[in-house]
Amino acid sequence: MRDALKRLTGESLVYGLGQVSGRAVQLLLVPVLTRVLTRDVYGVADLVLAYSQFVVLVLVFGMDSALVRFFYREPDREARRRMVTTSLAFRIAMAFPAALLLAWLATPLSGGLVGSSAYRKYVLIGASTLPFTLLVLFANDVLRVTFQPWKFIALNLVQTLTTGGISLWLVLHRGLGVAGVLYGKLAGDALTAVLGLVLTRPSLAPRGDRAVLTRMLSFGLPLVPASLAYGVVIASDRFFLQRHRGLAEVGVYAVAVKFFAVAMMGVSAFSLAFFPFAHERAQSADAPRLYARVLALYVAVASLGALVIGSFAPEALVLLVPPEYRAAAGPALVLTFAAVAYGAYYVACLGIQLSLRTPLLGATALGAALVSLVANATLTPRFGAAGAAAATLAAHVVLVALTYAAAQRVHPMPYRGGRLLLVFALALGLALAAQRLAPPGPRGWALKLAVAGGFVLAAWALGVGADRGAVARSRAADGIGG
Secondary structure: OHHHHHHHHHHHHHHHHHHHHHHHHHHHOHHHHHHHOOHHHHHHHHHHHHHHHHHHHHHOOOHHHHHHHHHOOOOOHHHHHHHHHHHHHHHHHHHHHHHHHHHHOHHHHHHHHHOOHHHHHHHHHHHHHHHHHHHHHHHHHHHHHOOOHHHHHHHHHHHHHHHHHHHHHHHHHOOOOHHHHHHHHHHHHHHHHHHHHHHOHHHOOOOOOHHHHHHHHHHHHHHHHHHHHHHHHHHHHHHHHHHHOOHHHHHHHHHHHHHHHHHHHHHHHHHHHHHHHHHHOOOOOOHHHHHHHHHHHHHHHHHHHHHHHHHOHHHHHHHHOOHHHHHHHHHHHHHHHHHHHHHHHHHHOHHHHHOOOOHHHHHHHHHHHHHHHHHHHHHHHHHOHHHHHHHHHHHHHHHHHHHHHHHHHHOOOOOOHHHHHHHHHHHHHHHHHHHHHOOOOHHHHHHHHHHHHHHHHHHHHHOOOOHHHHOOHHHHOOOOOO
């Protein structure tokens, strides 16, 4: 088991490097864009990108999960190549008609979602970017399941350099503002999509397979309601903020969301490595214990990372953004913990995937979406960005809790859910206290580091790094671990 955990850690670090190189553009642009764009204009850019992410989630149609689920079950290399080609053909067939539909609806969408039909141009740019974004995701999926992490890193590095460089040139030298940000993403994703197809060419066959498509869709389509529901979770905060507090507040919240993006780099690195790792070992006798150890270690390490990132958010904002954006510190802390919860969801849902009960994921995501809508409608008008962040955290926690409960019913694992929830809540409480109570300057920094050290000691005392604290032995003994 130790060797398996070391391999997962190593692969997570490699994919983490790829995520840093791929998502760094979101962070590198923050100090520049917050100084050259007003808060409301910056908010418009964030709204368009957030709604684009929503559409991408849906249009994948669960084919990314289906590829991971069935790729290792194929009998030989040629069968795997046909599966990859089938996935590509389907994604292309979905992407371009969807882009045309969004372009046709650009006027009502810009008025209903961004607040004015004057923003129609931005919706059109987002629609044009959509097919290329989906092709980049496809290439990342293939490089991941074929265990080609260095090509994965190269692909994401190219995306960062092209998107960031073109965006900065268009914003700073051409004065295009929001359009410059969006055109930069269009150009970066288009170039990266071409490179992605080149890198994945050895994994493609001359033709696809209709029977394979049917099998993949039978697994993936039930995930579409889950994608729709999770899209509500990630977009409703901005929607309610724009309606009740205006675009300037959305701009502040957009800065807080970048801390979510920082946390998601680590979360995504873990999830990208975990799913192929987990499915490849699903038939081994010690798999349930291994998964339990992975979940416990993830929650402890990710919660520590969120504690550090969140508690030092005020200091980071002083360096990164103008004073008018620094109210993002509180929401940023809360959103980092929402990212941690989302990472736990990846492990919690494994039992549902292994049992081929993917419609359950739609039900659990629907519950999270309802919580998101109710919480945002209640908290955002009164508390603004802080309320939106709290609603997002609540939705992610509910998503994990519901998914965990459903998965334990259909495919029990020896998880210690109650103990891990305690670890997560402890880290969140300590982070909130450290951010609010620590004095400014070196004394405050020392106090925040001491709080992080105290959390490490508490997690060690709870035994989350060892079998006694990570694996429910009474259930592990029979090999099912519920």
